[in-house]
Amino acid sequence: MTAVVSVGIVLLLVVLGLWTVVARAAFLAIAGFVAYGLLLALVWVRLAGVDVALTEAAIGGGLTGALLIGAASRLRGTEARCEAERCAPATRGLALLLSALVSIGLMVCVLLLPDPPPTLAPEVAQAMPATAVGNPITSVLLAFRALDTLLEAIVLVIALIGVWSMSPDKAWGGRPGSPQAVDPNGTLAYFARLLPPIGLVIGVYVFWAGADHPGGKFQGATMLAAMWMLMQMAGLADAPPVGHRGWRAAIAAGPLAFIAVGLLGVFTAGGFLAYPEGWAKPLIVVVEVALMPTLVLVLGLLLAGPAAREAHR
Amino acid sequence: MSIDTLAALGASLLIGIGLYGLIVLPHPLRKIIAFNVIGRGDFMLFGAIARRGAAAGLGGDPVPQD
Numbered sequence: 001m002t003a004v005v006s007v008g009i010v011l012l013l014v015v016l017g018l019w020t021v022v023a024r025a026a027f028l029a030i031a032g033f034v035a036y037g038l039l040l041a042l043v044w045v046r047l048a049g050v051d052v053a054l055t056e057a058a059i060g061g062g063l064t065g066a067l068l069i070g071a072a073s074r075l076r077g078t079e080a081r082c083e084a085e086r087c088a089p090a091t092r093g094l095a096l097l098l099s100a101l102v103s104i105g106l107m108v109c110v111l112l113l114p115d116p117p118p119t120l121a122p123e124v125a126q127a128m129p130a131t132a133v134g135n136p137i138t139s140v141l142l143a144f145r146a147l148d149t150l151l152e153a154i155v156l157v158i159a160l161i162g163v164w165s166m167s168p169d170k171a172w173g174g175r176p177g178s179p180q181a182v183d184p185n186g187t188l189a190y191f192a193r194l195l196p197p198i199g200l201v202i203g204v205y206v207f208w209a210g211a212d213h214p215g216g217k218f219q220g221a222t223m224l225a226a227m228w229m230l231m232q233m234a235g236l237a238d239a240p241p242v243g244h245r246g247w248r249a250a251i252a253a254g255p256l257a258f259i260a261v262g263l264l265g266v267f268t269a270g271g272f273l274a275y276p277e278g279w280a281k282p283l284i285v286v287v288e289v290a291l292m293p294t295l296v297l298v299l300g301l302l303l304a305g306p307a308a309r310e311a312h313r
Numbered sequence: 314m315s316i317d318t319l320a321a322l323g324a325s326l327l328i329g330i331g332l333y334g335l336i337v338l339p340h341p342l343r344k345i346i347a348f349n350v351i352g353r354g355d356f357m358l359f360g361a362i363a364r365r366g367a368a369a370g371l372g373g374d375p376v377p378q379d
Contacts, residue, residue, distance in 0.1 A: 006316050010323035017327045017350050021334035026342050033346050040353055043323075046316050047364045052356070060353065068346065075342055082340040095336040103329030106358070110321040119366030 006046055013039050026072045026079060030065060037061035050214035051137040054206070058222035066229075066303055131280040133211050141216070142284045146273045150262065153255045153291055156298045160251070164242050167307035173243025176304040182235040192234030199227035207292060211281075217288050221295035228300045239304040247297065254294025258287050321361035327354035 016039065019032035037060035044053035087095070124136050124144065131139040141149050167174075182188055207220030231237040240247045261283050265274035275283050327350060334347030 003314075003316075006319055010319055013323055014326050014330070017330045017354070020346050020350055021330055021338065021343075026340065026346075029343060029346050033349065036350070036353070040357060043320055043357060044360060047320055047357075047360045049360050049363070052360060056353075056356075064349065068342070071342055071345075075340075079340055085339040087337050087339070092337055095333050098336070099329040099333035102332055103325050106325035106328060107322055110318065110325060110358070110361075113362065113365065117362070117365040121366055 009039060009042055009046070013043065026075070027069070030068045030072055033068065034061055034065035037064065051135070051210075051216065051219075054214060054219040055222075058219055058226075062226065063222060063299060063303065070303070070305065130277075131275075131284065133281060133284060135210060135212050135214065135216075137214070138210050138216055138284075142287060143275065143280060146258075146262070146287075150255065150258050150273070153258060153294065156295065156302075157251060157255060160298050160301055163302055163306055165306075167242065171307040171310055173241060174307045174309040175241045176239045176301070176307050176309075177232070178308060182233070184235075189234045189236065192230045192236050196227040196231060199223055199230075203227070207288070210288070211285075217292045217295055221292055222299055224296045225299035225303070228296065229303050232300075232304065239301065242301075242307045251294055251297050251301075254291040257290035261287055317361045317364040320364070321358055324354045324357035324361060327351075327357070330354075 013036060016032050016036040020029045020036060023029040023032060038057060040060060041053040041057035044050070044056055121136075124140060127144065128136060128139050131143040133139045133143070167176075203220045203223035205220075206215040206223065207217055208215075210216030210220070228237065232239055262273040264283075265276070266272050268276040268279075331347045331350030331352075331354060334350065335344055338344055338347055
């Protein structure tokens with residue numbers, strides 16, 4: 001029974017992947033892409049990667065979809081012009097041949113993978129008690145491969161700088177987006193009052209549960225950012241001006257705290273991002289708590305976009 | 314066929330589909346979407362290979378999942 005479901009999900013995924021490529025309008029392709037992200041989350045659950053499944057559903061399905069829809073509505077007028085630049089049939093044929101070769105090559109590699117498979121799972125299971133964290137993914141993310149997580153957090157901040165740099169000169173330092181004029185008694189405003197308390201509790205729970213169960217700061221932060229966005233869309237909250245020093249400091253604080261913990265390791269444990277004996281769990285909690293607000297702010301502000309309203313000086 | 318082989322084969326197909334879209338589609342936004350189809354396919358391939366590494370009571374090798 002589960003085999004039938006798995007085959008069905010994978011087939012549906014391939015069809016959705018095809019749809020995102022062949023759909024005529026960008027909006028249709030994005031709808032397919034969001035569904036693709038949500039189905040992928042199911043595949044991740046079947047692959048025993050529940051942490052990744054949560055991230056995939058929250059970031060892949062939700063956040064990326066919202067970003068793409070925003071981009072598509074800005075680029076609405078440009079699609080027809082690009083249609084005129086369609087590739088010649090010969091190019092399409094070559095592209096098809098190349099893609100087929102890549103797919104078949106990967107499939108052959110997959111079928112020829114070594115057996116028994118190489119794995120680091122026993123090493124992780126053996127070293128995990130030293131981190132005092134119950135979720136193996138979290139101990140990899142924040143202890144054994146903490147450098148990856150540090151760089152991920154920094155990349156997000158750089159992405160936000162990239163988005164902000166798209167601001168027109170006269171709006172620089174101002175607030176992103178246009179002010180929302182929403183009916184204060186409408187459905188949107190109603191949901192924006194009803195959902196955030198629930199979303200806040202679930203987001204913080206997912207964040208805290210990440211120590212011993214699937215979850216963690218990325219998944220929790222996405223939920224909190226979504227609640228913030230909902231309130232902004234309903235006009236109950238406004239995005240901060242991008243030039244505000246306090247907000248910028250709050251964004252930089254997370255990665256800086258992570259780097260500080262890393263440097264502490266140089267002096268106390270003999271290596272960057274090394275944790276002294278018995279201090280792993282408290283330091284991991286410090287890093288997680290410091291990164292959480294940064295992630296909420298960066299994810300929310302990425303969605304809000306570049307500054308669009310003139311700053312009041 | 315086990316779930317990891319199935320997922321890995323599906324992921325290989327998706328990478329090919331995304332690559333075709335990336336080359337052929339003229340609109341930049343569509344290229345970005347196609348590129349993301351490739352990226353997700355890559356992750357899925359990685360996850361499927363990690364699933365094969367299930368050992369020591371863990372459902373999969375946790376290192377690739379990071």
